Amino acid sequence: MAAINITNVSKIYAGGVEAVKSVSIDIADGEFIVLVGPSGCGKSTLLRMVAGLEAISKGTVEIGDRVINTVEPAERDIAMVFQNYALYPHMTVYNNLAYGLKNRGTPKAEIDARVAEAARMLEIEQYLTRKPRALSGGQRQRVAMGRAIVRKPAAFLFDEPLSNLDAKLRVTMRGEIKQLQKRLGTTSLYVTHDQLEAMTLADRLVVLNGGQIEQIGRPLDVYHTPASTFVASFIGSPAMNLLRATRDGPRLHFGSQVLESDRLSALPAELTVGIRAEDLRVARTGEQSLTVKVDYIEELGAQRLVHGTVDGKKLTAALSPEIALAETVALTIAPSRLHFFDVTTGKRLAQAPDGLGGRREVANTLEAAVG
Amino acid sequence: MHRTKIFDHFILLFGVFIMVGPLLVALMTSSHEAADIHRNGLQILPGGHFVETYETVLTKEGGFTGKITGLRMMMNSLILGLGFAAGKIILSMLAAYALVYFRFRFATITFWMIFTTLLLPLEVRILPSYEVMNTLHLTNTYTGLIVPLLASATGTFYFRQFFKSIPDELLEAARIDGAGPFKFFIDVIAPLSKTMMAAIFIIMFVYGWNQYLWPTLMTTDESFFTLVRGIKQILLVWVGSNIPDYNEAFALAILAMLPPVMIVMIFQRWFIKGLTESDK
Numbered sequence: 001m002a003a004i005n006i007t008n009v010s011k012i013y014a015g016g017v018e019a020v021k022s023v024s025i026d027i028a029d030g031e032f033i034v035l036v037g038p039s040g041c042g043k044s045t046l047l048r049m050v051a052g053l054e055a056i057s058k059g060t061v062e063i064g065d066r067v068i069n070t071v072e073p074a075e076r077d078i079a080m081v082f083q084n085y086a087l088y089p090h091m092t093v094y095n096n097l098a099y100g101l102k103n104r105g106t107p108k109a110e111i112d113a114r115v116a117e118a119a120r121m122l123e124i125e126q127y128l129t130r131k132p133r134a135l136s137g138g139q140r141q142r143v144a145m146g147r148a149i150v151r152k153p154a155a156f157l158f159d160e161p162l163s164n165l166d167a168k169l170r171v172t173m174r175g176e177i178k179q180l181q182k183r184l185g186t187t188s189l190y191v192t193h194d195q196l197e198a199m200t201l202a203d204r205l206v207v208l209n210g211g212q213i214e215q216i217g218r219p220l221d222v223y224h225t226p227a228s229t230f231v232a233s234f235i236g237s238p239a240m241n242l243l244r245a246t247r248d249g250p251r252l253h254f255g256s257q258v259l260e261s262d263r264l265s266a267l268p269a270e271l272t273v274g275i276r277a278e279d280l281r282v283a284r285t286g287e288q289s290l291t292v293k294v295d296y297i298e299e300l301g302a303q304r305l306v307h308g309t310v311d312g313k314k315l316t317a318a319l320s321p322e323i324a325l326a327e328t329v330a331l332t333i334a335p336s337r338l339h340f341f342d343v344t345t346g347k348r349l350a351q352a353p354d355g356l357g358g359r360r361e362v363a364n365t366l367e368a369a370v371g
Numbered sequence: 372m373h374r375t376k377i378f379d380h381f382i383l384l385f386g387v388f389i390m391v392g393p394l395l396v397a398l399m400t401s402s403h404e405a406a407d408i409h410r411n412g413l414q415i416l417p418g419g420h421f422v423e424t425y426e427t428v429l430t431k432e433g434g435f436t437g438k439i440t441g442l443r444m445m446m447n448s449l450i451l452g453l454g455f456a457a458g459k460i461i462l463s464m465l466a467a468y469a470l471v472y473f474r475f476r477f478a479t480i481t482f483w484m485i486f487t488t489l490l491l492p493l494e495v496r497i498l499p500s501y502e503v504m505n506t507l508h509l510t511n512t513y514t515g516l517i518v519p520l521l522a523s524a525t526g527t528f529y530f531r532q533f534f535k536s537i538p539d540e541l542l543e544a545a546r547i548d549g550a551g552p553f554k555f556f557i558d559v560i561a562p563l564s565k566t567m568m569a570a571i572f573i574i575m576f577v578y579g580w581n582q583y584l585w586p587t588l589m590t591t592d593e594s595f596f597t598l599v600r601g602i603k604q605i606l607l608v609w610v611g612s613n614i615p616d617y618n619e620a621f622a623l624a625i626l627a628m629l630p631p632v633m634i635v636m637i638f639q640r641w642f643i644k645g646l647t648e649s650d651k
Contacts, residue, residue: 053543074549086540090562099558100548147544 002064002077002154003029004050004187009059011045011211019045021211022059030185032178036198037208038234043191044159046208050189051080051157064154074103079148083160085140087132093119093143094128097150111150118146121180138169145177149184156181158190162197174200195235199223207231225339229346232274232339238305238316240339241275252338255311257290261335263351271349274339277305280317283332292317292329394628401425401621408617420618428622439593441601441623448580448597449630454517455579456572463526463571464564468556470527471534472542482531489524493585501588511592520585526571533567534560569641577631598627 004027011020020042027033035043048054050061052073060067068076079100087096097115106114119125122142132140141161148156161177162170178201181188192198198205199219207214207222207230215227226232232240245252247269252259254273283289290310298305304321306329307314317331340349396413403418429441469475470482493500500519501510509515537560545555586597602623635642 051543051547053546073543073546078547080544080547082540082544084538084540086538086544088541088544088559090559090565099545099550103549103554147548 002187003027003062004064004155004189005060005062006046006050007060007062009046009049009061010057011042011049011054012057019211020049023208023211023213024059025206025213025216027187027189030187032181032188032190032201032203034190034192034198034202034205035208036192036195036205036234037214039193041208042211043193043208047157047159047189047191050155051078052076077154078157079151079153079155080157080159081141081144081148081161083163085132085144085164087140087143087147089132092129092131093124093135093146096132096143097128097146100147100151114150114152115146118149121149122146137165138173141165141173145180149180154187156186156188156190158188158192160192161190162192162194170197177201196237199235205235207234209234225348226274227348229272229274229341232341236276238277238318241277241315242341243273243275243310243313243315244270244343245273246270254290254313257311258288259290259333259335259338260288261338263335267340267349267351268342270343272341272343272346274341275315275333276337276339277316277318278303279333279337280315280319280331281333282319282323283330287332289330289332290315292331294325294327294329297325394625397621398625401618401625403618405616405618409615424618424622425626428619428626439596439601441598441626443594444596444598444601444623445626445630447595448599448627450513451516451582451586451597452576452580452630454513455520455582456575458517458521459523459526459575459579460568460571462521463523464530464561464568466527467530467534468560470531472552472555482527485524485527487524488522489528493520497584497588504589511590511595513595515589516586516595517579520579520582523575526575529571530564530567533564537563566641566644569638569644573635573638573642576634580627580631598623602627 004025006023006025006027008022008024009020010018010022012018023042023046025033035046037043045054049056050063052068052071056069060069062068063076063078088099091099094115097118098111101111101114115128116125119128122145124139124142124146127135127139127143132143135143141164144161158177162173165173174197177190190201192201202219204216205219205222206216209230215222215231217225217227222231222235226235226240229242233242243254245254247253247264247267250260250262250264252261252264252273292306292308292310292315294306294308296307298307299321301321303318304323306317306319306325308317308329309315317329319325338351340351341347342349396415399417400408400414401424402421403414404420407418408414429445432440466485470478504510504515504519507515509518541559542555545559550558580597581599582597583599586595586600590596590600602620
């Protein structure tokens with residue numbers, strides 16, 4: 001068990017490509033941190049630098065108060081779970097689990113005990129004598145986790161461990177990883193490109209884009225107060241609607257359509273407005289609304305995703321399947337649910353405080369900015 | 372599925388006839404007496420002197436010095452074949468391991484230099500090699516017979532391609548598991564290469580066993596003669612007013628064929644696996 005402090009870490013490849021740009025993350029002991037971002041955002045590189053599989057170009061990584069920049073991977077007291085499991089194909093499951101311990105000169109009796117314990121925890125006891133090729137994808141994944149667990153390391157590093165599994169198994173394993181991590185209380189760093197995995201697993205998630213941190217925060221805070229248009233469009237499914245608008249006093253103009261709110265005073269004249277699909281609802285008569293021309297509908301069962309256009313701009317709304325739909329629908333949103341972003345930088349703009357919801361948002365924005 | 376027809380069998384039988392026919396003729400002819408062969412040519416029926424001929428060939432001391440037996444030559448061939456195959460595997464595995472897993476300058480150039488030597492047969496460098504061995508006083512030794520032939524571009528190339536197909540994550544997992552370069556080689560790379568090693572072993576053993584020019588050049592002492600050389604020697608030695616011992620030459624040829632055939636049969640399964648298996 002240990003805290004991990006990543007301070008101003010950069011990765012510069014030969015040729016000058018900067019894959020990770022001065023990233024700092026402080027991970028508390030026992031915390032589950034998820035690095036999430038699109039492919040090529042540097043999340044795996046960052047993880048591999050912590051693991052010692054890539055050299056750290058700049059900055060320092062500390063695991064439990066020890067700077068480990070030049071320490072061999074085996075000496076860093078970490079264990080890693082790989083996307084393709086990376087089990088030794090010629091060894092039995094038992095030997096796969098025991099290999100790391102044997103190399104460290106752990107006594108035979110203790111190896112036996114630890115392997116047995118890990119196997120029991122992961123319910124792979126009956127496979128201990130098998131070779132990895134005789135196991136299914138999910139079982140291999142368990143063995144890979146077992147190999148990490150037996151070592152009792154200071155930290156677990158997960159590199160997209162669920163990407164090779166089918167959708168259903170991924171959900172099950174996601175739950176198991178979460179429970180296991182809670183039970184063991186081991187500091188964990190988890191890389192994924194799947195925002196749903198990130199949301200469900202993380203104590204705090206780190207959204208990376210182009211090698212830089214866009215936002216660090218608890219999943220719900222990131223979801224409700226995304227720090228930038230990038231985070232807004234990346235976290236949450238369907239992605240947040242981002243519409244260009246102009247402000248004129250208390251009115252927001254979306255082309256020819258208008259929404260009014262009394263909380264716009266601090267905002268610039270040109271801005272990007274973010275609207276979560278599920279915050280939209282059908283307007284009652286007399287309410288202010290946006291007229292949406294329906295293009296097509298996706299039925300999800302519990303929800304119905306309505307894809308349409310507002311004044312030529314794309315908009316997605318998640319509505320109840322009970323509502324009858326015409327070719328156009330009038331949709332509305334509570335003004336406090338609107339998100340505002342700078343047109344050029346894409347950074348979040350705070351709206352004027354109004355009531356409890358507003359204050360909470362400001363607080364979170366501040367926290368996100370500090371984090 | 373394709374149903375076998377009578378015609379398919381004809382093709383197969385024809386193939387078998389072409390391949391096995393000459394061997395059968397050699398085997399049958401070897402069981403006749405030399406004079407018989409000289410008079411009537413090659414034989415396809417057993418001649419009744421099978422045991423005697425082979426006993427003579429294996430145990431009779433012959434040659435200029437009158438000391439060399441067939442058994443001795445067979446042992447020399449085995450030593451050459453085994454040493455050759457084992458040495459080549461070890462050397463080319465280590466070379467490929469360095470080329471694939473260690474980042475050093477000029478690795479690519481080194482590889483291509485090794486690779487281009489594939490184009491050069493032994494005969495091109497045979498005189499310089501001989502000169503080196505001669506200067507080192509290694510003629511008429513097993514070391515001299517084996518060592519200069521060990522560097523293998525073919526083997527290095529095969530192992531390099533094979534190592535490259537092993538996922539990098541395995542190396543990374545091993546590094547995190549605390550295995551150094553040597554441990555990783557012994558614990559992971561070597562066991563994974565088993566089938567590949569078997570394939571290379573067969574190719575190289577047969578290649579080494581069949582070496583003719585190099586042993587001829589390197590050995591003047593008859594106790595280092597190999598079987599393949601011995602066949603030729605028999606026909607030379609007994610030439611004179613006598614009839615050449617055709618039967619013994621054929622018997623030696625059969626004996627010379629036996630071990631490579633056995634090796635191929637024993638390792639066949641691994642051999643095919645090693646050359647075709649890509650799922651790692």
